[in-house]
Amino acid sequence: AQTVTQSQPEMSVQEAETVTLSCTYDTSESDYYLFWYKQPPSRQMILVIRQEAYKQQNATENRFSVNFQKAAKSFSLKISDSQLGDAAMYFCAYRRGGSEKLVFGKGTKLTVNP
């Protein structure tokens, strides 16, 4: 079974600085996707960034980028120029190709200090 591990239950960052959230996963599949989701206090789950396993290039979305290390099964999220609105729970998730089922990590609570 696929598993996703987030080893940092909580992280904090100063506004305008950079923070990296860690995630490791375990799978024997070759076709899969990895995601970072943000869940603010409103509880609405929002997709932050997606990485296809077959792509070597790391995904970026504005201030958000990932470091995808396929051999090490590591998938970290870097948030640059942190903003107060980035404060939320961040979940790393795995999805096998051809399936809609998401496997989530336990989450990292990010606090942004002004």
Add this chain to the structure above:
Amino acid sequence: KAGVTQTPRYLIKTRGQQVTLSCSPISGHRSVSWYQQTPGQGLQFLFEYFSETQRNKGNFPGRFSGRQFSNSRSEMNVSTLELGDSALYLCASSSPIGGSTYNEQFFGPGTRLTVL
């Protein structure tokens, strides 16, 4: 285009009762997945329905069931409620008609169920 809607948003039940939660996907989406979120277990996959058929199922007891209607709206039912069923129940929709191999999932706001 309207997002995923879930009703009701909040629900209080007592042990032994049953409950039905509803999820209306984005128009044109054919897949609806359900997740249970609790502080202890985190986010866990319940099941996925695609074009009225259950396509995937998580590791939950038979008290948890679901269905999908021809308009893609989905319901999940929990019978004989237990205290441990208190959770946020999220649904996600995806797979628009004419979609590709990868289709983004969009989540609803969730239903907060409290079992007393």
